[in-house]
Amino acid sequence: MRIHLTGVFVDDQRKALRFYTETLGFQVKHDIPLGEHAWITVVSAEAPDGTELLLEPAAHPAVGPYRAALVEDGILGASFAVDDVEAEYERLVARGVRFVQPPTDLGTVVTAVFDDTCGNLIQIQEEKGQP
Numbered sequence: 001m002r003i004h005l006t007g008v009f010v011d012d013q014r015k016a017l018r019f020y021t022e023t024l025g026f027q028v029k030h031d032i033p034l035g036e037h038a039w040i041t042v043v044s045a046e047a048p049d050g051t052e053l054l055l056e057p058a059a060h061p062a063v064g065p066y067r068a069a070l071v072e073d074g075i076l077g078a079s080f081a082v083d084d085v086e087a088e089y090e091r092l093v094a095r096g097v098r099f100v101q102p103p104t105d106l107g108t109v110v111t112a113v114f115d116d117t118c119g120n121l122i123q124i125q126e127e128k129g130q131p
Contacts, residue, residue: 005041007054008077009063010118013040016055019117023095026053053078058119067119074100076113077120085110085126 010016017040020026026042029052037059041052058067070077082088085103089112093099100121101113110126 003051005052005054006078007056008116008118008120008122009058009067010055010116010120011058012118013038013055013057016040016116016118017042020053020055023092023097055118071119071121074113074121076123077116079123079125082124082126085112085124088112088124 008016017028017031020042021028025045027045027048029041029043029048030039032039037057040055042055043052044050058064067077089099089103092114097114098117099112099114101111103110103112105128108128110128111123113121113123116122
């Protein structure tokens, strides 16, 4: 068994698609119109056949209060692996991404957390090598 698909709720699917592709660098895997919304998934350019991230419309009434509580408590919507958090942080800041937590050494990992402009806190994480 392996993870094929995971998702984040987004306020505006088109805005989210632009952010996740143009700003973060993911690639579109699926963009299938489904009436008012669409089935939109993105994948890492480094792993185009890997796990897909669904940009799920936040239309259900329960989503708003749920996401607001998560953000208020600092709970992540997703976590992405990177090779170098500091370099990725600098790249994203240069693209206008607002971080709510700068690169932070937590012992075995270095993390940073940003606002995805679509209602979620997203973490980038670098696993540190063992001494």
